[in-house]
Amino acid sequence: MITNSLSNSDRDPTSTAIALERWAKQRTDCAPLARALGQAAAAEAQGHACAMLDAREFDAVRAHPWVGNGAALTPAVLTEHGEFYLWRNWQHEAQIAAALRARMSAGRAAPSAADQADLARLFVNVETLKGQLQRAAVAGVVGQRLFVLSGGPGTGKTTTVLRMLLLLQRIAQRTTGMLAIALAAPTGKAAQRLSQSLRDGASAMRFALGLAGGTAQQSASEQQDLADWESALASLPESASTLHRLLGARPQDDQFSHDANSPLPFDLVVVDEASMVDLALMRALLDALRPTARLILIGDPDQLVSVSAGSVLADIVAAAENGPLRHQHVRLRHVWRTQGRLAEVYEAVRLGNAQLLQVLLAAELGATLHSVADRVALGRRLRAWLARPEWAQLDIVTQADANPMQAFAALRALQLLTALRGGYFGAQDINAWLDLQRRSRFGEASWYPGRPVMIRHNDYSRRLFNGDIGLTLRCGDQLRVCFESTTANGQIEYRYLLPRELPEHDVAYALTIHKSQGSEYGHVAVLLPPDADHRILSRQLLYTGVSRAKRSLEIWSSAASLATALASLSVRNGGLRRRLA
Helix, strand or coil, X not given: CCHHHCCHHHCCHHHHHHHHHHHHXXXXXXXXXXXXXXXXXXXXHCCCCCEECCHHHHHHHCCCCCEECXXXXXXXXXXXXXXXXXXXXXXXXXXXXXXXXXXXXXXXXXXXXXXXXXHHHHCCCCCCCCCHHHHHHHHHCCCCCEEEXXXXXXXXXXXXXXXXXXXXXXXXXXXCXXXXXXXXXXXXXXXXXXXXXXXXXXXXXXXXXXXXCCCCXXXXXXXXXXXXXXXXXXXXXXXXXXHHHHHCEECCXXXXXXXXXXXCCCCEEEECCHHHCCHHHHHHHHHHCCCCCEEEEEECCCCCCCCCCCCHHHHHHHHHHHCHHHHXXXXXXXXXXCCCCHHHHHHHHHHCCHHHHHHHXXXXXXXXXXXXXXXXXXXXXXXXHHCCCHHHHHHHHXXXXXXXXXXXXXXXXXXXXXXXXXXXXXXXXXHHHHHHHHHHHHCCCCCCCCCEEEECCCXXXXXXXXXXEEEEEEECCEEEEEEEEECCCCCEEEEEECHHHCCCEEECCEEEHHHHCCCCEXXXXXXCCCCCCCCCCCHHHHHHHHCCEEEEEEEEECHHHHHHHHHCCCCCCCCHHHHHC
């Protein structure tokens, strides 16, 4: 179950599909079935839950004993819609749909008078119109065993979840006792950002609720009410973990410690960045929840979906738009955090509105477009990138006796994102060039202050995980690579390693858009390949890249590639959306 959620970049999908097709042909002497199995393996490697067979292929394989309808274990499952599944993905979908339907059927509970009073207190200083959907989401979570909160960047998802948790704890105070709550995200980076956002939100909430300091004139009941609010706020977890860590991943036997026979000991589990959760991991999570436990999923269904098979959050949200899940879902729309008109840029990309996007980019109100149609143009942009003022601040804060908090803040002020990993327009080649330019300032040394790296594979002995970012800092007369993480009690921790101690890693001046999910940066440049026919181009890819920017944005692209990305809405093959709707 664990290996099915590994990155596709760790496999050769073409060779796997060919090998499966050859093996099936040898075992069954049925060429149509062998081809269908190869197609299913290739589709899975591309993120689809199944392959789609046409009528001729359908008739050729449906009667084979290896192909069933899902009622009994068979190597493959074929539906009446032409969806051809490998058994494991069929089972993942079926179990996810059944678990979600069971949670939907739990029924809703209307907030009591006391709940309504608490709800009003939580939104006392929030503008009614702008906070209407947030309030509806917080009220809607009462009594639910499943709730999905979706929305784009800056729409206040974590703030809304904080209010949800506070209201649920207030209800629990009056009834069953405090809830045991767990916070999780698919990656360490996303978990760390969730932890920080909720900590910051909790600090602001104390003042909003008037908990910062009482007065002697308050009555005993008012003082007790404040104490109860303080207790509810203090009971919320301070840190989030990765989903794999929450479930107790055991890589040695490809299993999790928590499952249906050994469920998680929590009354409520919150999962952020749920768009990154694939079929296998979502099934593992649902299996590990107690039947009475509540699940809150947070995410943006318009972002890139999981690397491995499935598009679970997008399917759930699509089914909720007009289906039975509508009472378990709220999509937030008002953008609170971005500066300038970036929110309009996000929305234009999300909708694929090329005309509006061109108008916004031409106005240069926080976002600009640079034509990069060949290597020469890319070289010009990279030289201009190196001239940006953010580099000077990074150089200042990474010198002797550097403050790691300031250093990481400076690093996050600027980020180049690429659609591709390899090739001239990919992160690898660009990182090599930028690294060479930067290190020439430090006497050609391989390591120098300010050099960022990204870990490529998990190293449990060093507590380093795929996607972790390290930043080279000067410590006395030595260079050390510093990593930022969150401790069990929610505090930010900085750990230092010598460069020679690092596991396999890449330079991280440029990151792929996939690797950037769950992160935010001050100024972002998004580079698309100039080949407009490149299959990686999609609206979700572009939207994910541009929505990492908090302050300002550049898009580096040929006109044709930008048009293709906006027009190409990627949809994954699978039946979960239909099962839920």
